Amino acid sequence: MSKSRPVKTSWFRRWPFRATLTLVLVVLFLGGIIWAGDWGLKQLQGRDRYLLDFHDIECDPPVGMDKREFLDEVLFESRLPKRLNLLDDDLRQHLRDGFLKHPWVERVEAIDIRPPKQVVVMLTHRTPVLAVKIGTKVYAVDGNGVLLRPNAPTLDLPIYDGDAKPPQGPAGTRWGDPNVEAAARKLRK
Numbered sequence: 347m348s349k350s351r352p353v354k355t356s357w358f359r360r361w362p363f364r365a366t367l368t369l370v371l372v373v374l375f376l377g378g379i380i381w382a383g384d385w386g387l388k389q390l391q392g393r394d395r396y397l398l399d400f401h402d403i404e405c406d407p408p409v410g411m412d413k414r415e416f417l418d419e420v421l422f423e424s425r426l427p428k429r430l431n432l433l434d435d436d437l438r439q440h441l442r443d444g445f446l447k448h449p450w451v452e453r454v455e456a457i458d459i460r461p462p463k464q465v466v467v468m469l470t471h472r473t474p475v476l477a478v479k480i481g482t483k484v485y486a487v488d489g490n491g492v493l494l495r496p497n498a499p500t501l502d503l504p505i506y507d508g509d510a511k512p513p514q515g516p517a518g519t520r521w522g523d524p525n526v527e528a529a530a531r532k533l534r535k
Contacts, residue, residue, distance in 0.1 A: 354427075355428075356514045358397050364444050364494060368411065371387045376477070395463075396431060396433045397403065397429045397430065397431060397432070398429065398430045398432055398463050398465060399428065399429055399430075400417060400421055400426065400427070400429065400430060400508050401417050401418075402413060402463070402465070403417060403430075403465045403466075403467055404464065404465065404466045404467070405417070405445075405466070405467040405468070405469055406469060406471075407477055408451075408471040408472075409471070409499065410452040410497060410498070410499060411450075411497075412486075413489035416448075416450075419448055420444060420445055420447070420448045420451075421444075423444070423447040423448050423449075424443070424444030424445070424447045424448075425444075426440060426441070426444045430465070431511075432438075432459060432465075437459065438457045438459070441454075441465070441467060442454045442457060445467060445469060447466075447518070448518070448519035449472070449492075449493075449494060449495050449516070449518030450471050450472055450494070450495065450518075451469055451470075451471060451472070451491075452470045452471060452472045452488070452490075453469070453470040454467065454468070454469055454470075455468040455469065455470055456468045466524065472490075472492060472494060473488055473531055474486035474488060474494055474498045474499060474500065474503055475488060475489045475503065475504075475527070475533040475534060476503055476505075476506055476533055477486065477500040477503040477504065477505045477506065478505075478506040478510050478526055479505060479506070479508055479510075480512055480527060484500050485498075485513060486498035486499070486500045486503065487506075487521055487526060487527075487530045489530055489531060489533060489534030490520070490527075490529065490530065490531065490534070491520050491521050491526060491527025491528075491531060492518065492519065492520055492521070493513045493515070493516070493517050493518070493520070493529045494517055495517045496517075504524055504533065506529055508525050508526075508529070510523050510525070510526050511523040511526075
């Protein structure tokens, strides 16, 4: 009788199985870490420790407004929540978008979120450079031809001397008359 030899599985046939098993285990391990991190973050997000009242944001208001009044208007214009979640990954972008909706805000230069509960928003505000009189109303326009709020100071501004069309949109948008906008750009500092 002949002895049968045990069939040896070659290294080449075992290698794909081991590599696949190792890869699956690594993916499961990393997926578990990511899941645990997301779960832990969700557990922390609703806690008061990570919430900031919108009015506690540090920023400089435009000329003629106090900080509280300015933040009230930003809150109204932006529809942001009254309490901000400091763990929100999109908080900077939400704040940037929200502040840019206010007619006085020209640019958001930076948003700094500092522990434990401090948010600093650095802004560039629009500056009135031209007064435009239509009927009995006097409007202020910035150096880009953007209409400012009715409370913008106009007393010491040069007055547009042409025939201006009425503003085409609300405060915070371009005037809509190319002549008014060109005159304002000439006065830009």
